[in-house]
Amino acid sequence: EDQVTQSPEALRLQEGESSSLNCSYTVSGLRGLFWYRQDPGKGPEFLFTLYSAGEEKEKERLKATLTKKESFLHITAPKPEDSATYLCAVRESGGGADGLTFGKGTHLIIQP
Amino acid sequence: DSGVTQTPKHLITATGQRVTLRCSPRSGDLSVYWYQQSLDQGLQFLIQYYNGEERAKGNILERFSAQQFPDLHSELNLSSLELGDSALYFCASSAPTGTPLDNEQFFGPGTRLTVL
Numbered sequence: 001e002d003q004v005t006q007s008p009e010a011l012r013l014q015e016g017e018s019s020s021l022n023c024s025y026t027v028s029g030l031r032g033l034f035w036y037r038q039d040p041g042k043g044p045e046f047l048f049t050l051y052s053a054g055e056e057k058e059k060e061r062l063k064a065t066l067t068k069k070e071s072f073l074h075i076t077a078p079k080p081e082d083s084a085t086y087l088c089a090v091r092e093s094g095g096g097a098d099g100l101t102f103g104k105g106t107h108l109i110i111q112p
Numbered sequence: 113d114s115g116v117t118q119t120p121k122h123l124i125t126a127t128g129q130r131v132t133l134r135c136s137p138r139s140g141d142l143s144v145y146w147y148q149q150s151l152d153q154g155l156q157f158l159i160q161y162y163n164g165e166e167r168a169k170g171n172i173l174e175r176f177s178a179q180q181f182p183d184l185h186s187e188l189n190l191s192s193l194e195l196g197d198s199a200l201y202f203c204a205s206s207a208p209t210g211t212p213l214d215n216e217q218f219f220g221p222g223t224r225l226t227v228l
Binding site: 031032034036041042043044045046049087089091098099100101102103104105 | 114116143145147154155156157158159160167168170200202215216217218219220221222224
């Protein structure tokens with residue numbers, strides 16, 4: 001059973017067309033929800049950490065929000081350079097593996 | 113640039129062979145994590161080391177092993193390689209436990225392994 005599910009798998013937008021990416025998660029206890037950006041053939045680049053429902057973080061055209069079951073990454077007036085795969089990951093509390101559990105990602109393309 | 117370095121960038125080898133991937137964490141970080149990224153499985157956690165000791169294991173095969181040295185660099189050893197081991201291998205590091213931002217993992221540029 002997937003712990004982290006991202007949707008849509010792929011999204012094509014026009015430059016300036018705002019949208020949201022979804023990340024649904026299932027964990028017994030959340031120690032953190034993370035958003036990363038990954039360009040082709042590169043390592044994931046850290047964007048945000050969210051810890052509790054209601055929390056929001058912003059960086060340039062990106063805003064991440066968190067509820068008890070999902071997180072959204074809102075992209076406002078995107079530019080072509082925002083094209084990338086956006087990955088969501090969770091870290092469970094209560095011991096066990098400290099590694100992140102990742103979703104499959106949303107491949108975002110911003111057309112000029 | 114995250115500050116995490118990995119070598120080599122690319123590695124091409126044959127089935128049955130053994131390879132070693134190397135990672136140097138960011139300055140001051142004590143934790144090193146290894147991940148495998150394949151097209152069908154996505155990014156999967158393999159193993160974590162903290163200050164030289166194994167801390168956590170994920171979906172790591174018995175053919176794979178890792179270690180962290182006193183200078184904190186880490187090596188991932190992959191043996192009896194199979195075609196399905198072809199993937200991107202990433203190393204990540206995080207700040208010492210109890211320090212600010214100790215929950216964030218910063219990834220290196222990866223090693224692309226091709227098994228022929």
